[in-house]
Amino acid sequence: MLRFSTAGESHGESLIALVSGLPAGVDVDQEFIDRELWRRQQGYGRGGRMRIERDSAHILSGVRHGKTIGSPIAMEIENRDWKNWTEVLPVSTGDPAKHKAVASPRPGHADLAGALKYDFPDARYVLERASARESTARVAAGALAKQLLAPLGIDIASHVIRVGRAELDREATWPEISALRNKEEVLLGCVDEASESRMKAEVDLALRTGDSIGGVFEVVIHGAPAGIGTYANWDERLDGILAQAVMSLQAVKAVEIGRGVTAAESLGSEVHDAIGYAEAQNGSHTRFTRERNNAGGIEGGISNGEDVVVRGYLKPISTLRRPLASVRFDTREETKAAYERSDVCVVPAAGVAAEAMVALAFARLVLEKFGGDSLRELKRNYENYIEQIRAY
Ligand SMILES: Cc1cc2nc3c(=O)[nH]c(=O)nc-3n(C[C@H](O)[C@H](O)[C@H](O)COP(=O)(O)O)c2cc1C
Numbered sequence: 001m002l003r004f005s006t007a008g009e010s011h012g013e014s015l016i017a018l019v020s021g022l023p024a025g026v027d028v029d030q031e032f033i034d035r036e037l038w039r040r041q042q043g044y045g046r047g048g049r050m051r052i053e054r055d056s057a058h059i060l061s062g063v064r065h066g067k068t069i070g071s072p073i074a075m076e077i078e079n080r081d082w083k084n085w086t087e088v089l090p091v092s093t094g095d096p097a098k099h100k101a102v103a104s105p106r107p108g109h110a111d112l113a114g115a116l117k118y119d120f121p122d123a124r125y126v127l128e129r130a131s132a133r134e135s136t137a138r139v140a141a142g143a144l145a146k147q148l149l150a151p152l153g154i155d156i157a158s159h160v161i162r163v164g165r166a167e168l169d170r171e172a173t174w175p176e177i178s179a180l181r182n183k184e185e186v187l188l189g190c191v192d193e194a195s196e197s198r199m200k201a202e203v204d205l206a207l208r209t210g211d212s213i214g215g216v217f218e219v220v221i222h223g224a225p226a227g228i229g230t231y232a233n234w235d236e237r238l239d240g241i242l243a244q245a246v247m248s249l250q251a252v253k254a255v256e257i258g259r260g261v262t263a264a265e266s267l268g269s270e271v272h273d274a275i276g277y278a279e280a281q282n283g284s285h286t287r288f289t290r291e292r293n294n295a296g297g298i299e300g301g302i303s304n305g306e307d308v309v310v311r312g313y314l315k316p317i318s319t320l321r322r323p324l325a326s327v328r329f330d331t332r333e334e335t336k337a338a339y340e341r342s343d344v345c346v347v348p349a350a351g352v353a354a355e356a357m358v359a360l361a362f363a364r365l366v367l368e369k370f371g372g373d374s375l376r377e378l379k380r381n382y383e384n385y386i387e388q389i390r391a392y
């Protein structure tokens with residue numbers, strides 16, 4: 001079974017990703033992993049921290065001569081900012097006088113709920129692990145899942161469809177979405193220049209006014225066959241599994257499959273994707289066709305052979321330069337919420353982290369369905385099934 005977990009705090013020495021259950025023989029390209037980590041660091045509206053970090057995964061185990069060997073893979077990503085925090089946040093007892101309290105909880109962040117739960121006098125330790133710095137380790141793990149899926153012809157990319165009130169005003173195609181990954185400069189990860197400059201104006205307004213902003217990203221799985229996930233049991237449905245994977249990311253407050261949100265206000269004839277039949281097209285595993293994909297490639301909890309489309313809705317960042325009202329942890333006096341520094345907009349970065357989560361969730365289901373202790377065995381099983389689907 002493909003499993004992964006992460007460890008590490010935002011200003012600790014490093015982050016750890018531990019991935020087990022990958023078959024042997026999968027190519028692991030260090031440059032690809034680091035490029036994914038770079039992509040997660042990009043986007044207009046990020047704070048000062050991204051000028052400090054230069055994320056790179058150091059592979060500690062499970063890979064030899066550039067290929068997986070079937071044993072657990074541990075990766076370490078250094079926090080460059082750690083050296084600025086060694087006295088404030090030492091692992092050993094240290095000097096309590098050096099502790100820098102996060103004295104008043106930030107509405108929207110984990111500060112208050114976390115301090116109450118773990119019985120901390122302030123929120124310093126809470127934000128250390130609640131921080132989305134953790135998503136770095138997920139991206140490193142997700143890069144391995146992507147490298148498992150690539151030889152099966154399954155590819156995953158994301159783009160931004162909303163920042164605040166500014167929305168992408170046309171449909172995006174797969175070639176456009178996938179090409180965004182090759183850009184050397186990322187503004188807001190949107191396929192359309194005019195829409196992107198409206199999105200930038202939304203971020204500028206938040207920056208100017210000491211506010212913050214959220215938005216919507218879309219993750220697309222391209223090239224997947226029909227038949228992944230099942231309606232047979234509630235916890236095996238592909239839509240449910242992807243929703244949990246994406247919702248687990250910091251600041252994601254809603255998940256949509258295909259056009260799930262607007263479907264609720266539309267008629268069935270406008271929503272459901274009529275079925276046709278034609279000769280197999282390039283790259284398509286089935287000869288059943290759809291003119292549109294409002295279902296987002298999933299029906300009955302099963303992939304139906306169309307692109308799988310998952311959207312994540314991000315609330316605005318919680319830390320505000322012009323903070324909301326809060327209360328001091330120590331005296332209970334009214335004050336403003338804590339502010340040190342912060343991102344203002346993270347929609348493209350969250351999209352990259354969501355790609356990783358989607359890749360890990362999908363790779364797990366692919367491995368469960370097709371099995372195999374080596375990539376060769378997996379590919380043989382997979383290609384057999386693709387043949388079956390083609391011949392249906
Ligand atoms: C890539 C990324 C970067 C983030 N950066 C910040 C930040 O700089 N400041 C902040 O207050 N929240 C930031 N967040 C959001 C918080 O991590 C998140 O709101 C917090 O952990 C509380 O969790 P919740 O929003 O899921 O309830 C970021 C989220 C993501 C995905």
Ligand SMILES: C=C(O[C@@H]1CC(C(=O)O)=C[C@@H](OP(=O)(O)O)[C@H]1O)C(=O)O
Nearest residue numbers: 047049130131132133136250341342343
């Ligand atoms: C470090 C990252 O994001 C951080 C996520 C984050 C939060 O509260 O989630 C708060 C900020 O941390 P800091 O106060 O150290 O600047 C962000 O920079 C990252 O994305 O790699």
